[in-house]
Amino acid sequence: MQLMARPQRWPFLYTWIVILGIVFASYALTALTNPAPASANRVHWYMARSAGMTAYLLLALTAFLGVTTASGAWDKLKLRKLVTQLHQFSALLVLPFVFFHLWGLYEDRTVPFSIPALLIPFADRYRPAAVALGILSLYTWVLLVVTSYFRERFNATAWRRIHMLAFPMFAAVTLHGLLAGTDSHTAWAKLVYAVPSAVIFAASVTRWRKARSKTARRPSAA
Numbered sequence: 001m002q003l004m005a006r007p008q009r010w011p012f013l014y015t016w017i018v019i020l021g022i023v024f025a026s027y028a029l030t031a032l033t034n035p036a037p038a039s040a041n042r043v044h045w046y047m048a049r050s051a052g053m054t055a056y057l058l059l060a061l062t063a064f065l066g067v068t069t070a071s072g073a074w075d076k077l078k079l080r081k082l083v084t085q086l087h088q089f090s091a092l093l094v095l096p097f098v099f100f101h102l103w104g105l106y107e108d109r110t111v112p113f114s115i116p117a118l119l120i121p122f123a124d125r126y127r128p129a130a131v132a133l134g135i136l137s138l139y140t141w142v143l144l145v146v147t148s149y150f151r152e153r154f155n156a157t158a159w160r161r162i163h164m165l166a167f168p169m170f171a172a173v174t175l176h177g178l179l180a181g182t183d184s185h186t187a188w189a190k191l192v193y194a195v196p197s198a199v200i201f202a203a204s205v206t207r208w209r210k211a212r213s214k215t216a217r218r219p220s221a222a
């Protein structure tokens with residue numbers, strides 16, 4: 001199975017063209033208007049936070065669609081194929097928002113982040129454990145996407161075991177947002193973390209129960 005069906009390739013490419021356009025326009029606007037460093041920092045700080053939140057919600061959506069598809073929740077509505085494609089596409093869409101998250105952090109000079117600090121766990125002293133969880137989640141996300149893209153090269157058990165990393169990754173990225181984020185003390189941010197976590201937890205329990213009852217009903221090969 002391919003990660004991206006043919007009809008999804010163009011929208012994905014357009015998304016990247018729009019993103020590169022935004023990056024270019026942002027640099028051009030900065031060069032033309034030459035804003036005071038404090039206001040440039042503020043804009044990048046807003047961007048880092050809003051993109052982090054968007055990436056988090058997209059990851060949550062991806063996890064929810066994946067778990068509910070695996071438990072057969074969409075089968076009766078004959079939506080399995082569509083939801084699987086949405087699962088794959090939302091997984092890919094995480095990347096641009098993580099890019100904006102990191103770009104915002106890099107450009108905001110109030111708390112300076114070097115490129116190694118953005119990519120190597122514990123390379124910086126700013127909330128090191130919380131930031132390391134974000135970096136590790138990013139690498140796990142890359143692993144999940146790449147192994148799914150080349151799924152046919154793995155045996156089914158190995159692929160499934162790798163894909164199960166999505167559960168600890170989601171827990172890690174939730175902790176990352178809660179512990180590293182400036183907004184975590186606000187009620188709305190707590191809701192942003194709590195609602196998807198509760199929904200995904202409930203969907204995972206349902207999936208696990210269904211899988212267990214299926215195994216129990218299977219006649220043993222005596």
Ligand code: HEM
Pocket residue numbers: 048049050052053054055056059098101102105117118119131134135136137138141173176177178180181182183184189
């Ligand atoms: C899967 C990838 C990632 C997701 C979904 C994600 C998501 C988030 C979220 C939701 C927040 C909270 C923002 C707020 O409270 O307003 C946050 C904060 C933060 N993230 Fe990430 N993150 C990811 C990867 C990374 C990586 C690779 C780094 C590398 C340094 C990083 C560094 C930070 C920092 C420093 C903050 C604190 C920003 C602040 O509010 O001052 N994140 N992230």
